[in-house]
Amino acid sequence: MANTRLNRRAFLRSTAAGAAVLGFPLPLRAQGKTFKIGAIHPQTGPLAEPGQACRLGALMAVDAVNAAGGIKSKGGLKLELLLGDTQTKPENGRVEAERVVNQGAQMLLGSFDSGSTNAMVSVAQQKRVPFLVDIAAADPITANVAKSVREGQQKVQYVYRNFPTGSGFGRNAVQYFTEIFKEAGVSPKRVVLMHANDLFGTNQMRGFKAAWEAAKPSWEIVEIIPWPEPPSDLSTEVSRAKALKPDIIAPITRPASAQLLLPEIRKQRVEIMGIVGPGSPGLYEAGQLAVLKEDLEYVLTSVPWPDFKNPKTKALATEYQRRSGGKTFDTNSGYSYDAIFVIADILERAASLDDPDAIVEAMRKTNYTGGLMQYGGPILFNEAGDNPNAIATMIQILGQKPIAVWPKAAALQKLVFPRPRA
Amino acid sequence: MDPTLVVQGLLSGVLFGGVYSLMAVGLTLIFGVMRVVNFAHGDMMVWGMYLAFMLASRAGVDPYVGFGVCAAALFLLGFAVQRALVDRILDAPHEMQILLMLGVALVLENLALVAFGPEPTRVRSALSSATIWLGPIFVDVARLVAFGVACVLTLALYLFLFRTDLGRTVRAAADNTYGARVIGTDVRRVYAVAFGVGAACVGAAGALVAPIIPFQPPTGLSLSVTSFNIVIIGGMGSLLGAFVGGLLVSVAESLGAVFLKPSLKELFSFSLLILILLARPAGLFGRRTS
Numbered sequence: 111m112a113n114t115r116l117n118r119r120a121f122l123r124s125t126a127a128g129a130a131v132l133g134f135p136l137p138l139r140a141q142g143k144t145f146k147i148g149a150i151h152p153q154t155g156p157l158a159e160p161g162q163a164c165r166l167g168a169l170m171a172v173d174a175v176n177a178a179g180g181i182k183s184k185g186g187l188k189l190e191l192l193l194g195d196t197q198t199k200p201e202n203g204r205v206e207a208e209r210v211v212n213q214g215a216q217m218l219l220g221s222f223d224s225g226s227t228n229a230m231v232s233v234a235q236q237k238r239v240p241f242l243v244d245i246a247a248a249d250p251i252t253a254n255v256a257k258s259v260r261e262g263q264q265k266v267q268y269v270y271r272n273f274p275t276g277s278g279f280g281r282n283a284v285q286y287f288t289e290i291f292k293e294a295g296v297s298p299k300r301v302v303l304m305h306a307n308d309l310f311g312t313n314q315m316r317g318f319k320a321a322w323e324a325a326k327p328s329w330e331i332v333e334i335i336p337w338p339e340p341p342s343d344l345s346t347e348v349s350r351a352k353a354l355k356p357d358i359i360a361p362i363t364r365p366a367s368a369q370l371l372l373p374e375i376r377k378q379r380v381e382i383m384g385i386v387g388p389g390s391p392g393l394y395e396a397g398q399l400a401v402l403k404e405d406l407e408y409v410l411t412s413v414p415w416p417d418f419k420n421p422k423t424k425a426l427a428t429e430y431q432r433r434s435g436g437k438t439f440d441t442n443s444g445y446s447y448d449a450i451f452v453i454a455d456i457l458e459r460a461a462s463l464d465d466p467d468a469i470v471e472a473m474r475k476t477n478y479t480g481g482l483m484q485y486g487g488p489i490l491f492n493e494a495g496d497n498p499n500a501i502a503t504m505i506q507i508l509g510q511k512p513i514a515v516w517p518k519a520a521a522l523q524k525l526v527f528p529r530p531r532a
Numbered sequence: 533m534d535p536t537l538v539v540q541g542l543l544s545g546v547l548f549g550g551v552y553s554l555m556a557v558g559l560t561l562i563f564g565v566m567r568v569v570n571f572a573h574g575d576m577m578v579w580g581m582y583l584a585f586m587l588a589s590r591a592g593v594d595p596y597v598g599f600g601v602c603a604a605a606l607f608l609l610g611f612a613v614q615r616a617l618v619d620r621i622l623d624a625p626h627e628m629q630i631l632l633m634l635g636v637a638l639v640l641e642n643l644a645l646v647a648f649g650p651e652p653t654r655v656r657s658a659l660s661s662a663t664i665w666l667g668p669i670f671v672d673v674a675r676l677v678a679f680g681v682a683c684v685l686t687l688a689l690y691l692f693l694f695r696t697d698l699g700r701t702v703r704a705a706a707d708n709t710y711g712a713r714v715i716g717t718d719v720r721r722v723y724a725v726a727f728g729v730g731a732a733c734v735g736a737a738g739a740l741v742a743p744i745i746p747f748q749p750p751t752g753l754s755l756s757v758t759s760f761n762i763v764i765i766g767g768m769g770s771l772l773g774a775f776v777g778g779l780l781v782s783v784a785e786s787l788g789a790v791f792l793k794p795s796l797k798e799l800f801s802f803s804l805l806i807l808i809l810l811a812r813p814a815g816l817f818g819r820r821t822s
Contacts, residue, residue, distance in 0.1 A: 155750055158650030198750075307795040336795040338651075342745045344753075345544045345672065346537075346789035346797075353534050366652040369746035377663050397651045401746075461612060 124433065144190035145463060147172075147179065147453060148210030148239075150220035150230065155198025155207045159397045160442040162223050165193065166434055167443030171450030181457045189454065191219075200225030200309070207233040215376060217242065217469070219449055222442065224248035224310040231255060238306055238466045240473060243271035244449035245442060247312040247389075250460055252495035252520055256477055265309055265360050268466065270495045272449055274389075274502055275415055276310075280317030281325075282502040283388035283412045287358075288327045289388075290410070290504060294527040298357030298383050300332045302370070304347060305362035306339035311390070314362045318388040326530070332356065340366040348374045357383050362392070368392030371415060372405040374403075383528035387411035389502055393513040396437045406507045408529035415484050415503040416444045418522060423482045440512065441483075448481045452489055457478075484520050536668045537790055544780060545786030548669060550679030551741045555755065556762035557686055557771060558733030564769030565706040568618055571633035574756030575640035575785025576731050580738025581655070581747045582648055582791040588655045588742075594656050596677050599739035603732040610731025612722040622723070630755055656803065657743035678740040685736055688774055691731070693771070702726050706769075711798040714777045761801060767815025776816060780804065 149168045152161030175181075176350060180188040180226045192215045194206030203226030207218055211233060218234055218241040221227045227246035234241035235255060243251060250270050258264045267306045275284065291298060303318065305311040309453040315334060332354050337347050344367070351359060359382055361371055371394075371445055375385070385408075387393055416423045416439060426447070427439035434443075457463060460472035487499035504516035515525040555577060562570045570576075583602045584595040613636060621628045662673035674783070684783075695701040705712040705722040713719055768779025781801045788800030808815065 130634055154645060154650045154750060156652065158748075159612075162650075336793055338749075338795045338798060342545070342783075343548060344794075346541050346786055347794045348539050348546075349537055349675060350790070350794070366746045366748070369652055373660065377661060378755075379663075399651055423632055 114483045121447060136264050139247070144188045145457060147192050148194060148215035148218045148220065149191045149208045149461060149487040150194035150196060150203065150210065151222050152198040153195040156364060157198040157223055159365060159395055160391050162477055163437065163440065163442040164222050164446040165227050166430070167446035168450050170430065170433065176448060176452045180222070181454060183458045189450070196221055196223065198223060200229055201482060203227060203229035203278065204233055207219040209240055213236050215239065216463070217447070217453060219244055222246060224251065225308065226314060228253055228309065231269050235264060239481045240469045241269045242449050242453055243273060244446045245273050246271070247274060247276045248309055249275045249277055249317070257354070257499060259299060260502040263323070264469055266467055267495055269472060270491050272452055272489055272500060273502045274497050276313040277320060278315035278500065279314060279389040279412070280321035282322040283318055284325050285326065285327065286412050286504045286516055290328070290525060293500055293525065296383065296528060297327055299352065300324065300356045301329055301356055301358045302333050302335065302351045302356040303331050303358050303360045304335045304351060306364050306367050307336040308339045311362045312338065314388060337367065339364055341370055344370045348378050348380065351525055352378055352380045359385050360384060361387050363390050364393035365392040365395065365398055368398060369401055372402055376405055384407045389413050394440065394505060394507065399510055403510070407510065408526055410504055410506045410527070412502040412504050414441050414442065414500060415444065415505055416482055417484045417520070420482060424455060426482060432479065438512070444483050451480060452476065452478050472485055541786040541790035542668055542783060543671065544675070545783035547679045548676040549779035549782030550682035551737050552738040552758065552762055552782045553775045554682040554685055554740070555734055555759050556766065556774035557689060558730040558737070558767045559759045560766070560769055560771065560774040561733070562635045562727055562730040563763070564624065565619070566723050567704055568629055569633065570730065571630065573734055573759050575752030576606055576609065576756065577635045577734045577755050578737040578747060578749060579640060580735035581742040582640065582733070583642055584742040585653060588677050595655055595739045595742050595793070599681065599736045602739040603736040605730035606735025607728040611724045611728035615775045618727065619720060620772060634701040635757070641749045648749070650748060652669070652746040652748045654746045655742040657694060660743050667726060674743055678744065681740055682737065685733065689733065690771060692711035696723065700782070716718035757793035761805050764807055764815055767818030770815065770817040773815055773817035792802055
């Protein structure tokens with residue numbers, strides 16, 4: 111652990127240094143005016159690990175955009191990030207958003223956690239600041255704004271999202287579940303869905319359940335077991351699951367709850383074909399693998415994932431590993447990275463950067479194909495403001511590494527299911 | 533309702549309750565002797581957990597063996613906090629105490645954040661995976677050992693307070709500070725010892741629970757809240773009350789998870805608090821007996 115601690119310190123130092131450089135007042139920057147984007151992610155608190163990955167992805171993307179000449183159609187205008195930390199508290203989404211907007215941010219990016227992202231929406235709409243959600247799955251984030259614009263309560267929608275929604279996750283997951291069972295030649299019948307009961311977890315559960323009801327597959331969700339997040343004890347929840355004699359346990363976790371859930375499943379000797387997640391953090395990050403080790407082996411989860419068949423992605427992953435002190439380029443860093451490039455593309459096409467509505471016009475017409483994540487088509491936004499081509503990939507922890515295994519087009523290795531008996 | 537599930541819930545609740553009890557016993561001791569509410573209690577416990585983590589990862593010492601070291605280290609911390617800080621506000625209005633201890637809590641939490649980073653972590657112990665099966669009921673060996681050690685430590689604390697001279701002095705200073713001074717007791721030293729012992733209890737509790745639950749610097753706050761819940765239910769200042777309260781709250785949460793939705797289990801334990809406050813405002817054993 112000593113090595114990781116030093117690397118973590120170095121990583122904190124480099125992010126702090128990066129933030130200090132970017133946060134320096136204008137007089138010290140010889141380059142002149144920049145386009146400021148408020149990048150708000152959790153840096154402390156239970157969601158700090160994915161949040162820090164998001165921030166680093168965004169910083170690396172800004173460096174890349176600026177090194178390539180900035181926004182060329184606007185005279186080589188460079189991007190600048192105004193960094194914010196939600197501390198994993200939902201209300202801080204609004205507080206930090208207001209702070210960076212007061213400091214001159216003309217667009218917002220963030221904020222990983224559905225709760226704080228939702229809180230940022232009101233600032234975006236009230237202060238007319240275009241907001242690109244890089245990661246946050248809860249449907250209401252965009253759906254509520256779209257509804258109020260339709261009903262005439264708001265004039266313009268400022269909130270757009272390049273990430274699968276809870277309902278999108280659900281549909282992907284149900285489809286993948288059915289497909290991998292078929293591919294493995296088994297027919298599990300009983301699935302127990304266990305989830306964290308925060309805004310994200312509850313929304314994911316609803317999306318999965320709705321998709322399952324619509325698809326009517328041959329497997330059944332026999333029970334849904336929520337737990338308070340973060341939990342201090344999951345033994346009763348796992349006992350309840352075990353009593354239902356499940357074939358599959360489908361967990362929707364956060365990093366802390368995953369650290370309790372997986373060892374508990376092993377300790378109580380729950381006999382299952384596998385752990386297959388409909389999509390959540392906690393089941394693939396480097397920090398989680400370091401703590402959970404063999405408990406994560408063979409765990410499958412359906413998450414939005416980088417397209418590692420793209421050589422640019424592979425090069426970026428190596429760079430990311432170097433700059434983060436050994437961490438893997440994944441969902442969180444990846445989507446924040448792509449979001450900055452999408453913003454750069456929008457700014458190239460926007461008629462005027464001083465009018466938020468002109469930026470929104472350009473946003474709605476987005477058709478971007480340079481994304482490094484696994485997409486089902488170009489990045490564009492539908493009537494609700496979401497990207498219907500943002501899809502998930504089924505990844506599996508094999509040899510203590512997360513590897514894409516389904517769909518076949520994205521798979522780097524063959525899927526292992528059912529999991530081997532311990 | 534599956535009876536196995538209920539029995540399992542009861543058993544898990546009782547075993548985990550041992551650690552809750554140890555945590556609460558430390559808090560009630562500090563309050564009983566000095567009338568100071570230690571808002572930094574949960575954060576001290578988190579430091580106990582991180583010390584256990586360092587012992588395990590650097591020195592390879594299992595937390596179930598090394599908890600004594602954590603207790604000793606936290607004793608020194610408690611002693612120092614009392615001498616340097618709490619002493620100055622003993623006669624000050626309650627608001628000052630609250631502010632000071634909250635400040636200590638913030639400092640401890642952020643020191644942990646700087647030193648260890650924000651990610652959740654847990655300690656690997658040789659006992660982490662061990663389970664004993666009694667038919668369909670399983671016993672988590674780690675929790676069993678934690679329960680056993682917690683009971684032994686609580687008993688040791690009781691013996692210290694009631695059978696040793698220093699313990700008697702502590703109780704004397706708690707009962708009647710002026711009288712204790714009159715007979716020549718160094719009350720300041722006694723207070724520092726009491727705070728140190730309270731912190732040592734919570735340090736040991738932290739080490740015992742480090743292999744069982746994942747923790748990160750912000751965990752301290754919820755642990756403080758749980759400690760208060762237990763101590764108020766058991767009666768502020770009562771050792772027996774803290775012990776019984778710890779078991780009660782843990783079993784209430786466990787049974788809450790069995791009978792209601794697991795995400796509502798804290799509803800059970802906090803409802804218990806409200807009931808107790810309505811029926812017996814001083815807590816179950818609410819008279820100062822330390």
